Ligand code: SF4
């Protein structure tokens with residue numbers, strides 16, 4: 001069994017935005033009993049003792065935790081590399097200076113598009129200008145800046161303009177990741193899944209900008225796995241190198257594992273070491289022994305680990321099946337039908353119309 005390397009600390013699911021692709025759980029109300037600062041101190045200490053080196057502070061919106069600077073100072077004191085994953089709502093210069101003084105190492109800001117009208121429409125609230133202002137503060141205070149953009153049918157045609165905005169802001173890295181269909185993203189999948197033509201248009205644009213920006217800005221582009229031949233190596237393998245702690249203290253091998261019918265493990269009940277080594281949720285899909293055919297005898301079993309357990313469960317009702325994204329999966333038809341629907345000739349002209357309803361994630 002490997003030691004974990006990274007911890008995703010989801011400090012709160014409260015959020016000022018209402019993005020329709022949010023991967024947070026649908027039952028947000030079940031997570032209101034948030035870990036206290038003292039509990040996070042214990043979790044971070046145990047995580048460091050287990051071997052964790054990188055801490056990703058996420059949510060919801062982690063800036064809504066008033067004790068965020070204290071949590072960062074604790075992590076910094078433990079020698080962890082800290083990365084703040086934020087919408088930047090609430091990242092004023094004063095707040096940013098406090099986080100800098102606490103030892104925060106890196107900031108990742110999400111933007112929804114390259115312009116106010118579209119970005120605010122997707123975010124469900126006026127936010128674009130505040131994100132731009134915050135990104136400038138991040139650079140002025142000397143942090144490395146990553147911009148993160150979740151791509152989907154509504155913004156993928158703006159991919160060139162989005163990269164140019166990141167360049168103007170002096171971003172060191174941009175992550176252009178197509179929506180993953182969990183949580184609210186799965187609810188809104190019909191409206192969010194881009195067409196094959198959109199992907200074909202985006203690809204050369206990304207390639208050209210990547211060449212232009214080589215050595216200045218790293219451009220990461222991830223296509224929707226629904227259009228891939230084989231699935232992604234989700235989490236680099238179940239309970240292998242990373243784990244998540246949710247706002248109420250549930251420890252999970254990945255952020256979506258709360259959907260699986262497995263007994264919960266919670267840091268309020270057990271030590272992280274006991275959870276990592278012995279809990280059922282962490283051991284259920286560790287390694288390759290659990291694999292069914294076709295994965296069991298497949299040449300890619302040590303490359304993609306059979307894909308994503310959560311996606312397998314959400315699409316088939318059985319988390320131990322081959323990820324239906326895989327062309328070799330007996331359930332691949334489920335994904336193929338969704339792709340066909342996203343490419344039908346009479347698809348509504350814009351998302352949110354016709355049968356392509358968009359359900360916004362609640363703010364809290
Ligand atoms: Fe990966 Fe399983 Fe598909 Fe092989 S059959 S490519 S191991 S998901």
Ligand code: FES
Nearest residue numbers: 234254308309310
């Ligand atoms: Fe849970 Fe992929 S998101 S295994």
